[in-house]
Amino acid sequence: MTHPASGISGRARALSMSRRARVLSASLAAAVLVPFGAVTAAAPAAAAAAPKVTCASAQAGLAAELRKHITAALKNRKGAVAVGLRDRGTGTTCTLRATASFDSASVVKVTVLAALLWDAQKSGRALSARERSLATAMITKSDNAATSTLWRQLGGAAGVKGFLRAAGMSRTVPGPGGSWGLTRINATDEQRLLALVTGENTVLTGPSRSYVLELMGKVVPAQRWGTPAGAPSGVSKHVKNGWLKRSTHGWRVHSIGAFHGGGHDYTMSVLTHGNTTMDYGVATIQGVARVIHKDLASAARRHVPASHGS
Numbered sequence: 001m002t003h004p005a006s007g008i009s010g011r012a013r014a015l016s017m018s019r020r021a022r023v024l025s026a027s028l029a030a031a032v033l034v035p036f037g038a039v040t041a042a043a044p045a046a047a048a049a050a051p052k053v054t055c056a057s058a059q060a061g062l063a064a065e066l067r068k069h070i071t072a073a074l075k076n077r078k079g080a081v082a083v084g085l086r087d088r089g090t091g092t093t094c095t096l097r098a099t100a101s102f103d104s105a106s107v108v109k110v111t112v113l114a115a116l117l118w119d120a121q122k123s124g125r126a127l128s129a130r131e132r133s134l135a136t137a138m139i140t141k142s143d144n145a146a147t148s149t150l151w152r153q154l155g156g157a158a159g160v161k162g163f164l165r166a167a168g169m170s171r172t173v174p175g176p177g178g179s180w181g182l183t184r185i186n187a188t189d190e191q192r193l194l195a196l197v198t199g200e201n202t203v204l205t206g207p208s209r210s211y212v213l214e215l216m217g218k219v220v221p222a223q224r225w226g227t228p229a230g231a232p233s234g235v236s237k238h239v240k241n242g243w244l245k246r247s248t249h250g251w252r253v254h255s256i257g258a259f260h261g262g263g264h265d266y267t268m269s270v271l272t273h274g275n276t277t278m279d280y281g282v283a284t285i286q287g288v289a290r291v292i293h294k295d296l297a298s299a300a301r302r303h304v305p306a307s308h309g310s
Contacts, residue, residue: 051097053083058091062299066094069291077284079250079274084187086195087266087296094292095187099171102271104183105242106142107254110212111172111193112150112180113139115163117208119154127211139215139240142223144181151180166203168192181244187269190256194267198258213238213258225282226255227268230290232297234262243281249273253281255289263300268292 053070055063066085074081074096082097104111113135120127127135134150137143154160157174160183164172169189175182196204197212204212216238228237238258245251252273259266270288275281 051100053094053096055085055092055094057087057093059299062090062092062295063094065295065299066092066292069295070094070096070288073287073291074284077287078276079272079281079284081284081288082187082269082271083288084191084269085266085292086191087264088199089263089265090296090299092266092296098188099186100271101171101173101184101186102254102273103181103244103246103249103252104175104185105181105244105252105254106144106147107185107190107240107242107256107271108175108180108183109138109142109147109242110197110216110240110256111160111163111169111183112147112154113212113215114167114193114196114204114208115154115160116150117204117211118163118166119159121205121208135211136215136218139212140218141220142241147180148178151178167196181242185254185271187271190269190271191267194256194258194269198260198265198267216240216258226285227257227270227289228259229286230293231259232262232264232293235259235264236261243278245278251275251278251281253278253285255285257289259293264296266296 053067055067057063057066070083080097080100080102082100082102083094084098085092085094087093116127116131116135120131131150134146137146138150151160156178157176160174164170164174169192171186172189173184174180195201197209200206217236219239223241224237224239226239226241228239231237236259240256242254243251250273253275254269254271256269257267259268268289270285272281272284275284
């Protein structure tokens, strides 16, 4: 019999209702099986904004130049890169991923040396001939055995933590056991360390600071890559590099440096991981270093005080 209002037979109406019931049932089942949060997450999400280079300077125009040129140097570079820069002469700072954490590799050896000197200062003693020999090998040749010996002497991670607290390097985490190369570092704390090494403070004495810089200035030629790349002539270069390959994040390649003389006084830290090869990481660091040195040198030339004739 046909329903007078709809013109649909009872059997057809029943089949239609049955189909609607199945669709509704399937929809309800899907709603039960897929949580609300998952449905929301399935929607296209906006990509997180990539970290940007941030610079500030007391010298007009310099911050903008550095920001532009560091950003350009890193364009299309793969992996994660952190940058720290401080130029005392122009009151300039730059940062990128300032607190991002990286495995230290051999860059931590400067921290080990600073901790050794700080520990000796507390006892009012100078380093022994043995300690000086180990420290020289550790910094100038990046000798791992020498580093392990000094790390154990300091009491491992527990001993190094005392220096880190005194230095204000609050985000640096010493590697477990004897794994000093797995110390977790960041650009901010590496810049704090370099500030202690290059300027007056209550943590490291003048002789201690001079000794660290002396050894960083005598690194063997094969290991003087990284932050010194492109440094102007007449500037003293002090560097320590680190490199380590692991199953995650590929190669870690880092370089920290201090530069002074010829009217310059600045420090630089460039940390990287996710490099396919060590050479790729070195190239990334040196690309950043070159534009920084160039911009700071140009700024110094623009602001040389005018000479006055007699």
